[in-house]
Amino acid sequence: MMKPLEGGLVVSCQALEDEPLHGPMHMAAMAIAAKEGGAVGIRANGSADIQEIKRYVDLPVIGILKKRYPGCDAFITPTKADAKLVAEAGADIVSIDATNVSRPEKLEELVHYIQEDLGKRVMADIATLEEGIHAEKIGCDFVGTTLSGYTAETKDRERPDFGLLEKLVQQLAVPVVAEGNISLPAQAKKALELGAFFVVVGTAITRPQLITKKFVEGMRSS
Numbered sequence: 001m002m003k004p005l006e007g008g009l010v011v012s013c014q015a016l017e018d019e020p021l022h023g024p025m026h027m028a029a030m031a032i033a034a035k036e037g038g039a040v041g042i043r044a045n046g047s048a049d050i051q052e053i054k055r056y057v058d059l060p061v062i063g064i065l066k067k068r069y070p071g072c073d074a075f076i077t078p079t080k081a082d083a084k085l086v087a088e089a090g091a092d093i094v095s096i097d098a099t100n101v102s103r104p105e106k107l108e109e110l111v112h113y114i115q116e117d118l119g120k121r122v123m124a125d126i127a128t129l130e131e132g133i134h135a136e137k138i139g140c141d142f143v144g145t146t147l148s149g150y151t152a153e154t155k156d157r158e159r160p161d162f163g164l165l166e167k168l169v170q171q172l173a174v175p176v177v178a179e180g181n182i183s184l185p186a187q188a189k190k191a192l193e194l195g196a197f198f199v200v201v202g203t204a205i206t207r208p209q210l211i212t213k214k215f216v217e218g219m220r221s222s
């Protein structure tokens, strides 16, 4: 599981309900395209997308379930029930929100449940060095920079957050994943040079409405 991902590109194929490409067939097609282009893994959201991607693409899948619970800020696979759905859909790694925010269930118990009961590895999506250190301490198998810029504490951070990546690589023994706002091949390369175990890119590859917007805005700028 670890070796095939090392040094490679994982493509995040996600389209929420309000996005034009929402739907398992579209995400499976994106995953097939990613594999053709040389991706070593796929990140996907929700049972239906994960299942469909697994039918067509024989790459490791990092599965998540984005879900909001009243009064809680954690939104990536926040509960054991969510993790179970992700695992049963065929994900090889379950990624969870491991930021220091309000959550419906205890983080330690969620990690333990995914590893022991579901038999899957855990990727911790974090936003700060402290959260990364904590994620390693409670046994997470991967730590990713995914949520830097998306918590109150980190909303003004550089994007991508190479500073956080560097610090995590220096201080952690577990593999560190570079994810979030990587929009150029040169940035993905830099992330590997800084010691990322693998790199996850989503929007820059799989959200055509935002890619288009970037072009349109770029053409208008003086």
Ligand SMILES: CC(=O)N[C@H](C=O)[C@@H](O)[C@H](O)[C@H](O)COP(=O)(O)O
Residues within 6 Å of the ligand: 012, 014, 064, 146, 147, 150, 179, 180, 181, 182, 200, 201, 202, 203, 204
């Ligand atoms: C913050 C959040 O909800 N991140 C999500 C996590 O799965 C996805 O929406 C991102 O697309 C993914 O992390 C890849 O990042 P980017 O699309 O920036 O390459």
